Amino acid sequence: MKRLLGIVILIVAWGGFIFANPALALDVEVGQQVQLKATNPQGVPLHENPFPSLKGRLPDGVTATVTATDREKHWLKVQIPFQQGWIIEKYVAQVLENSVNPSPNPRPTSGLKLATYNVESPNFNPRDTTPDKVAEEITKHPEVIIWGLEEVMNQDDLDKFTQAMGSNFTSVLGETGGQDRLAIAYDQSQLELVGSINNLSGSGGSRNPLVGQFKLLADGTEFLFMVNHFNRREEERRNQQADFVRNWSNQQNLPTIIVGDFNFDFDLNERRGNTAFNKLNQDNILKWIQPDCLASNNCLSTQCNPNFNSILDAVFVGGTAKNWSASSSIVPFDCSKDATGFPDHRIVKAELKVS
Numbered sequence: 001m002k003r004l005l006g007i008v009i010l011i012v013a014w015g016g017f018i019f020a021n022p023a024l025a026l027d028v029e030v031g032q033q034v035q036l037k038a039t040n041p042q043g044v045p046l047h048e049n050p051f052p053s054l055k056g057r058l059p060d061g062v063t064a065t066v067t068a069t070d071r072e073k074h075w076l077k078v079q080i081p082f083q084q085g086w087i088i089e090k091y092v093a094q095v096l097e098n099s100v101n102p103s104p105n106p107r108p109t110s111g112l113k114l115a116t117y118n119v120e121s122p123n124f125n126p127r128d129t130t131p132d133k134v135a136e137e138i139t140k141h142p143e144v145i146i147w148g149l150e151e152v153m154n155q156d157d158l159d160k161f162t163q164a165m166g167s168n169f170t171s172v173l174g175e176t177g178g179q180d181r182l183a184i185a186y187d188q189s190q191l192e193l194v195g196s197i198n199n200l201s202g203s204g205g206s207r208n209p210l211v212g213q214f215k216l217l218a219d220g221t222e223f224l225f226m227v228n229h230f231n232r233r234e235e236e237r238r239n240q241q242a243d244f245v246r247n248w249s250n251q252q253n254l255p256t257i258i259v260g261d262f263n264f265d266f267d268l269n270e271r272r273g274n275t276a277f278n279k280l281n282q283d284n285i286l287k288w289i290q291p292d293c294l295a296s297n298n299c300l301s302t303q304c305n306p307n308f309n310s311i312l313d314a315v316f317v318g319g320t321a322k323n324w325s326a327s328s329s330i331v332p333f334d335c336s337k338d339a340t341g342f343p344d345h346r347i348v349k350a351e352l353k354v355s
Contacts, residue, residue, distance in 0.1 A: 028066055028073065028095050030167075036062050036078075037093035046085040049139050050075035050163055051132055055085055063096065069167050112216060112352040115144045116227070116259035116313055118303075118345035119161065121151040121180045130341035131157045135164035137333070137342065142166065144349065145187040146214070148227035148259040152183045161185065172197040174227075177207035182227045182260075184212050192217060200248070204240030205231050213254065221354045223321065224252055228260030230276060238263060242279035250285045255321035257352070258286065259314070261345065266311040268299050273310075286316040289328040289350050304335035304344040315350040325353040 028034060036044045036058055043057030050070045058064070064078035077086050117138070122129040131153075138147075138161055147165065152158050155173055162171040162185050171185035176199055184197055197212035210227045228245060231237045242262075249256045264277035280286055291311070293299035302313040315328050328350035338344045 028069070028076065028089070028092065030066055030068060032066050033063055033096045034066060034076070034078065034092045035094050035096060036060070036064060036087070036091050038091065044087055044091045046083070046087060048085060049132075049136055050077070050086045051135065051160065053132070053136070056083070058083070058087070070163050071167055112145065112257075112354060113143050113349070114146045114148070114225075114257065114259065114315070114352070115141060115347050115349045116148040116150070116261070116315060117347045118150040118229070118261045118313060118343060119152060119157075120343035120345060121153040128341070129343055131160045133341045134343055135160050137347065138164045141331075141347065141349065145190040146225060147185040148225070149183040149185065150227065150229040150261045151180045153179045153181075158183050158185075172210070172212070174207065174210045175199045177229070180207065180229070182207055182210040182229060184210055184225060184227055186212075186214065190217055191215065194222060203244040204237050205229070206237070209245065209248075216354060219354060221255075223255040223257055226256065226258045226260075228258065228262060230261065230263045232263050235275065238276045239279055242276040246280055246282060246285050249318035252319060254319065255324075256318035257321060258316040258318065259348075261313045263312050264314075265308070268301065268309050268311065280316065286318045287322040289315045289317060289326045291328050291330050291348070293330060300330050300332060300346060302330055302346050302348060304338045304346075313345060313348045315348060317352070321352065324355055327351055
């Protein structure tokens with residue numbers, strides 16, 4: 001009984017360490033300085049991300065600058081000389097009265113940095129992919145202001161991914177696909193959503209494309225952003241999806257940016273894809289922003305299956321966006337980490353210079 005009681009006490013203590021108490025949320029803003037207070041001699045727990053990911057500890061009583069917060073301000077990103085990370089707000093003893101004024105929202109930047117990421121829903125194997133590890137990969141790309149995500153299992157997972165992107169981000173989850181849904185997440189300090197994000201019917205696939213109309217705050221440019229996940233095993237449906245996306249883009253008056261996992265099997269050795277790839281590129285309606293690595297013949301595959309040395313995930317543009325200067329890259333990722341809970345796809349990023 002004593003041993004059981006000890007375990008219960010330990011669990012309660014650990015829970016107090018990990019989870020921020022909503023009642024303790026502070027009125028603190030980015031740019032302000034805070035004095036930290038440890039609850040034990042080990043110091044203040046410092047985390048790599050805004051969720052349990054302990055990387056070290058800060059000394060009791062240290063003064064730190066707040067550089068970011070989560071949406072509820074239960075997690076604060078703080079910086080001291082030569083060290084930074086996330087803490088739970090309960091470790092803040094006080095907000096210093098003479099600290100600097102809160103910094104304004106980031107100044108909108110010209111150009112558009114985006115990414116597409118198949119986060120490999122753990123739908124079929126709950127032990128296969130861990131949302132925390134997906135979020136860990138996402139935090140490595142703070143320059144991205146809009147994400148297209150594929151295979152999002154549910155709203156809880158999407159909330160975790162969005163939180164990892166930063167306090168200015170919000171997101172919308174698609175309505176189709178069961179536990180393999182599409183999502184769009186974007187930085188509200190850089191982009192304005194014009195209207196609503198829509199699920200387009202009639203594509204023929206298992207998941208309707210997800211589309212939003214956005215305005216780049218830096219210069220007022222408006223564009224349509226579409227996320228897709230083409231069917232893997234059903235060639236006829238995949239080809240129908242490719243026709244739908246190409247024809248849809250051709251009918252739009254605004255520039256289009258089309259991202260996703262297209263399953264078009266572009267073989268890196270033979271330099272050709274399947275029929276869906278050919279249909280997407282038909283009639284020059286869409287332009288594939290080819291990864292820079294193709295020119296130097298050193299591309300990684302976008303999926304970790306060793307049986308396929310191919311590109312499945314990509315970024316296309318249509319309309320006047322075809323005239324924009326653009327580049328893309330396949331983000332390096334150690335595929336051996338797939339077995340430890342990370343997704344089995346690599347992130348594909350692109351940078352578009354609006355003109």
